[in-house]
Amino acid sequence: MLNEAEFIEYSLVTNLYYLRTLRDFCSHLELSIPSFNQNEVTKAKSLAKKCEELGAKLVNYADGNIPSSALNANIFFTKTTLPLEKLTNELFNYDINTEITKAGVTIKPGIPTTTLQLIEELKGINQEALRIANEFIEFSNNLYNDVKEQKIFIYYYNSLNLYTVYEVKFYITVLNRLINKYSLDPMYVADYEYDFNRMLEALASFIRGECDPAYDDIYLEANNFFLEYQALVNEYENMTISPVSQQNMTENSIELAKRFKVFIEKCIDKILSNDVYFISPPITKDNALTTVNYFLYNLQTISKEN
Numbered sequence: 001m002l003n004e005a006e007f008i009e010y011s012l013v014t015n016l017y018y019l020r021t022l023r024d025f026c027s028h029l030e031l032s033i034p035s036f037n038q039n040e041v042t043k044a045k046s047l048a049k050k051c052e053e054l055g056a057k058l059v060n061y062a063d064g065n066i067p068s069s070a071l072n073a074n075i076f077f078t079k080t081t082l083p084l085e086k087l088t089n090e091l092f093n094y095d096i097n098t099e100i101t102k103a104g105v106t107i108k109p110g111i112p113t114t115t116l117q118l119i120e121e122l123k124g125i126n127q128e129a130l131r132i133a134n135e136f137i138e139f140s141n142n143l144y145n146d147v148k149e150q151k152i153f154i155y156y157y158n159s160l161n162l163y164t165v166y167e168v169k170f171y172i173t174v175l176n177r178l179i180n181k182y183s184l185d186p187m188y189v190a191d192y193e194y195d196f197n198r199m200l201e202a203l204a205s206f207i208r209g210e211c212d213p214a215y216d217d218i219y220l221e222a223n224n225f226f227l228e229y230q231a232l233v234n235e236y237e238n239m240t241i242s243p244v245s246q247q248n249m250t251e252n253s254i255e256l257a258k259r260f261k262v263f264i265e266k267c268i269d270k271i272l273s274n275d276v277y278f279i280s281p282p283i284t285k286d287n288a289l290t291t292v293n294y295f296l297y298n299l300q301t302i303s304k305e306n
Contacts, residue, residue: 001181001182001183002178002181002182002183004112004114004119005111005112005114006183007119007122007178007181008065008112008113008114008118008119008122009065009066009067009112010178011122011125011126011178012058012061012062012065012066012112012122013066013070013075014171014174014175014178015054015055015058015125015126015129016055016058016059016062016066016075016076016104017075017076017290017294018129018133018168018171018174019051019054019055019058019129019132020051020055020076020077020287020290021167021171021287021290021291022047022051022132022133022136022168022171023048023051023052023055024283024284024286024287025136025140025164025168025287026044026045026047026048026051026136027044027048027088027094027096027281027283028156028160028280028281028283028284029044029140029143029154030044030045030048031088031092031094031281032154032155032156033152033154033155034153034154034155037152040143040152043139044139047132047135047136047139050132051132052097052100054125054128054129054132055100056097056099056100056103057121057125058125059100059103059104059107060103061118061121061122062104062107063106063107063108063110064108064109064110064113065110065111065112065113065118066107066109066110066112067109067111068109069297069301070109070297071107071109073293073294073296073297074289074290074293075290075293075294075297076104076107076290077101077104077105077290078286078289078290078293080268080272080286080289081101081286081290082098082101082102082105083272084268084271084272084282084283084285084286085098085101085283085286086098087271087272087282087283088281088282088283091281091282092281094281096283123179126175126178126179127179129171129175130172130175130176130179133168133171133172133175134172136164136168137165137168137169137172140161140164140165140168141161141165143161144158144161144162144165147161155279156279156280157206157209159202160206163199163202163203163206166195166198166199166202167199170195170196170199192298193236193249193250193253193299194233194236194237196253196295196298197229197232197233197236197253198233199291200229200257200260200291200292200295201226201229201230201232201233203288203291203292204222204223204225204226204229204260205222205226206280207222207225207264207267207278207285207288208222208223208226210278210279210280210284211267211276211277211278212276212277212278212279214277215270215276215277218266218267218270218276221263222263225256225259225260225263228256229256229260232252232253232256235249235252236249250299253295253299254296254299254300257292257295257296257299258296260292261289261292261293261296264285264288264289264292265289267285268285268286268289271285
């Protein structure tokens with residue numbers, strides 16, 4: 001069972017990461033649905049705003065209550081988050097709340113202050129985040145089916161809806177563990193690595209598909225990462241779990257994720273210097289970067305604990 005300090009730390013770290021990720025998913029959807037599909041556009045916008053509002057509360061609670069390792073891992077914000085948010089706003093005449101990012105980068109690390117008020121606030125936030133996550137899954141599943149049946153058109157791959165549902169379902173699993181104050185167990189760790197590597201495999205595929213093929217260096221590198229992740233996921237599916245095999249797979253996952261991170265950073269640098277073109281809002285690449293950072297943060301934290 002989680003103690004009070006762990007509950008506070010994990011609630012803050014989990015929700016700060018996932019609510020921003022979910023906000024970015026909703027923004028991508030909103031910007032990719034033709035404007036005459038007003039109900040769907042409005043729903044995506046509403047969900048994005050709910051994530052922002054809850055995220056703003058978390059930023060206030062996080063100051064002095066999360067470890068420096070989480071802040072230094074750049075899992076909530078990166079050095080390019082604000083430029084990519086601004087570029088997305090400019091290109092789409094959009095309204096990402098950049099004030100949250102500006103406030104977030106000033107968060108100071110510290111050991112959680114275990115006050116009853118903070119614990120109760122975070123219990124409420126976990127429950128509200130759970131409601132938002134379930135609402136998003138219903139929306140994204142319905143959108144996927146409508147696109148599949150050609151009732152609606154979207155300016156992205158329909159499989160992205162399945163990807164977002166997959167990740168948000170994982171968020172729900174983590175939220176339920178927090179709500180019940182469950183700690184980690186070996187089987188959960190193995191499942192976590194497998195699930196996240198599957199998500200990174202999909203992420204590499206999306207980056208490959210979103211890149212203008214004229215930039216063949218980026219396209220080919222993204223394709224190579226997709227193939228490497230495909231092979232790694234296959235290894236997980238066929239391995240016999242033991243302490244030694246689990247440790248080897250964790251080390252392989254960390255090594256591949258570190259290289260994938262460098263590639264995504266290169267993509268972002270090229271976006272900001274006008275050297276490459278992707279058919280997706282710029283903020284999606286910052287989302288990709290924080291996703292890899294979050295995976296590395298958790299794997300390295302788990303490795304230290306073991």
